[in-house]
Amino acid sequence: MLETSARLLRLLSLLQAHREWSGAELADRLDVTPRTVRRDIDRLRELGYPVHSAPGTAGGYRLGAGAELPPLLLEDEEAVAVAVGLRTAAAGGVEGIEEASVRALAKLEQVLPHRLQRQVGALNAFTVPLLGSGGPRVDPNLLTELAHACRDCRRLRFDYTSHDGTASRRTVEPHRLVFARRRWYLVAWDAGRADWRTYRADRLTPTPPHGPRFTPRPPPAEDLAAYVSRGISTRAYARQATVLLHASLEQAAERIGPAAGTLEAVDERRCLLRTGAPSLEVMVFHIVMTGFDFEVREPPELTGYIQAIRDRLSRALAASPSAASPPRDGADRTPGTRSGSSGES
Structure with missing residues (x-):
């Protein structure tokens, strides 16, 4: 039985390696008779592998596309x-x-x-990939270690440095790895804080041994991408805000990425932006630079910062000897640029 099973795996490997084989070629490769090849082909078909055959001298066997991906046997x-x-x-x-x-x-x-x-x-x-600039590089060995822990439901221990430089040691129940804006994030249940957290993979250093195993908890949200987006754009910062943008969801999404805030459609011409920043003063510039008209929903004190900055800009314009005239074509909005704020919970 063991010999037959090994031969079936070898036969499957041969069928994956070439487009088509004759029965005589397969028999020679496997050192069996053509009749044994036909029996083995029938066994593969019984197991669900779509092996097609064509009769005659020009015919042969080939592996077709099936409903499911078969296991790949690689040299x-x-x-x-x-x-x-x-x-x-x-x-x-x-x-x-x-x-x-x-x-x-x-x-x-x-x-x-x-x-x-x-x-x-x-x-x-001893090879150096030439990749485009972007987020911090993460060692694939670390990523596979985190992926194994997620798959095996095994607790992780690691040293972590937050966005403000604070170092800590964490013990977590890993759930998923998420890639967003050229950064890797680990979503996990933090045992010490009894809550879900999002961690930048490039800021953690595993401290084995890991374990023990744990029973998976219900995930923090159905949409993990949205959960991570809220964690890196809002919850990571000391101040949060919600503003109504006078732009459609599609227009806003072109300028505001997941690391800069989360968007929610209100109607065809407006959407809500939820975002965070180190301070409300920084928040004002962050929102203004989206390039859209907006209304503050919360917090109320954000309006006071907007008024203070408005007055400061008005004084600067009044003191300028060559203040430019406002545009007359209706393009009176601040040019929109992509915001770069990001962080993690």
Whole structure:
């Protein structure tokens, strides 16, 4: 039985390696008779693999597309190439597939033989990827360690440095890794604070041993992306505000990213912006630089800061000997620029 199972895996690997095989070629590769090949093909079909065949001298066997992805059997060189490619993608080399790359890398590294792990490690140690500038680089080894802890429901211990430089030691129940605005975040239940928290991956240093295992809790929100966005744009700061923007949700989203605030549509022409900043004075500039007219919803004292800055600007204009005339084409709004505020809970 063991010999038959091993032969089936080898047959599946051969079918994945080439577009089409003749029965004689497969029999020669497997060192069996053509009749045994036909029986093994039937067994693969019974297991759900769509193996197609064509009769005649020009015919053969090929593996077709099925309803589910079959397990991929990789040669040594292929496994090394995939692991290195996934590490590059996880580091932000390919936009949009970072989280999936980490999950796939965690699965692959779990089963890589030690000899292949050494090859992958050597390639990564002595090659330098030329990636675009953006968020801080995070070691893929750290990301896979965090992904394993999330998958295995194992407690994590790490030293953490918050955005204001405060150092602390945390013990958490990891839930998910989220990639947002070229930064990696870990969403986890903080055992010491008895609440959900969001941590920047580049600011944590694991302190093994990890464990024990835990029973997963209900997630903090159905939309983890929105939860992380609130954590890095609002909850991380000393002051929070909600303003009504005179712009549609689509228009606002073009200028305000997830790290700058969360947006909620009110109607076709207005939306709510919830955001945070170190102080209300900084908050004023943050909101003004979105480039949209707005109304303060909360906190009420934000209006006082707006009035103070308005008066300061009016005095500056009055004292300027060559104050420019206001535009007459109706374009009287401050030019919008993307805000760069960010942080973490």
